[in-house]
Amino acid sequence: MTTSAIEVHGLRKSYGDKVVLDGVDLTVAAGTVTALLGPNGAGKTTTVHILSTLVQPDGGTAYVNGCDVARDPGGVRAGIGLTGQFSAVDGLLTGEENLLLMARLRHLGADRAKARVAELLEEFDLVEAARKPLATYSGGMRRRLDLAMTLVATPSVIFLDEPTTGLDPRSRHTMWDIVRGLVAEGTTVLLTTQYLDEADELADRIAVLDGGRIVADGTPDELKRLVPGGHIRLRFADAAALDAASRLLDETARDESGLALTVPTDGGVGALRTVLGRLDAANLEVDDLSIHTPDLDDVFFALTGRVDTKETAS
Template sequence: MTTTAIDVRGLRKSYGAKLVLDDVDLAVSAGTVTALLGPNGAGKTTTVHILSTLLRPDGGTAAVNGCDVVRDPDGVRAVIGLTGQFSAVDKLLTGEENLLLMARLRHLGAKRSKTRVAELLEQFDLVEAARKPLATYSGGMQRRLDLAMTLVATPSVIFLDEPTTGLDPRSRHTMWDIVRGLVADGTTVLLTTQNLAEADELADRIAVLDGGRIVAEGTPDELKRLVPGGHIRLRFADAAALDAASRVLDESARDDAGLALTVPSHGGVRALRTALDRLDAAALEVDDLSIHTPDLDDVFFALTGRLDAKGTES
């Protein structure tokens, strides 16, 4: 039986006359990753701040592991970890000192603190840099340390607010591997990101937030199927084969220069099999084929009407 780790119903939040969250519903199953996508100002960070008890909602309810964010904020804080858009590390301390400070703040006790810090330094590949000043750390190392600090008290729910912003591709993939490992161990992750490849890589489900409302929700594949434009491209050896295939697949579009046909498709196996069976029945050979499906960029454009890949949310 699936347990709901995050349960949001009718959530509302305004700043003065500006309505930021407008009746938002969201459910995140335990041990999964849900990505919250949306353009700048859509309300992603506001949602995370409410769920992590940093902001009070104006209406609706929100619970994390059964603890209401308004009535039981201490219960929420006891089970969550939060990694914000910018690293919250103290650059005057070493990596080890940052982790020990967080352990003390979490009241782990001297013995447990030392053990837990050693575990995290090993897990995040920071052993060699543990006693070096943060001025020597790369951006990726600082981000890994920031996430390690979030995990000092082994939270069961983690909020990651744009966790890989500004990282190089290698560091980004390292962070993705760490997140996958956490989820494999049963941790629940709510991820906000404008990196659509990141959402596609990590998320079990995606919720698209625009104008303060959830405008679509589902698995990455389900969302891609909402957007038209998927097709099968079939290339033929010569113009005669192209002409014959065009008559068989009369719903296709021709590319005479490329000796190819484009057949509308949602990317499923059935559509591909149907097209190939019809060509086989006509004794027509396909020289090459490729399947094209909409990606999350297409979903983002279609559902939000705009794509802003830079900047931070206010």
């Protein structure tokens, strides 16, 4: 039976007259990645700050690893790690010194701290830069160090708030691999991101936050099926086969020059099986077939009324 690492019910938060969260419900299964998407001002970072005990909610309940964030903040903090939008590293220290400082703050003890720091430097490919000043670190190296500091005490739940903002493509993919490795070892990740492709790559489930509420929650494929635009494109050998298929299939769009038909579909296997079954029954051969489904940009626009792939979490 799948257990929940995070349970949120009716979460509310306001700042003066500004309602930021208006009854948020969210469940994150243990050992999975959930991405929290939403336009600027949707309340993503506020949600993360409440769950990591940095901000008190005005109403509702939230549990992390079974601990109430309002009544047992110490229990929550004991099992979580948080990587914010900006690297929380000390620029006056080396990478190794930053990690040792965090290990001491986590009360690991001298021997365990030294061993854990060595493990993390190796895991995050920072061994050669370990004793160099942070002024020599690239943005990607700083983010890797920041995440390594979060993992000093091996938390079971990690909150990643915009972890790859400003990184080059290679550094982003390195961070993705690190996150996948953590989840493979059983860590639970709640991720906010401004990159829809990042959510598509990493998330087992995506929750779309808009106007202080969760407006959709599901797997990436489930969310893509919520919006129109999916279709099957069929290309035929000649005009006669194109004509016959056009008469056979409903609501198709013809491409005369390309000898192709576009058939609307929800993207499911059943719809594809139905189309191919009808063509096969009529002895119509298809030269080429491709399936097109809406992407997360389409989902984001449909659910929030805007395209905002470069928004800042809030």
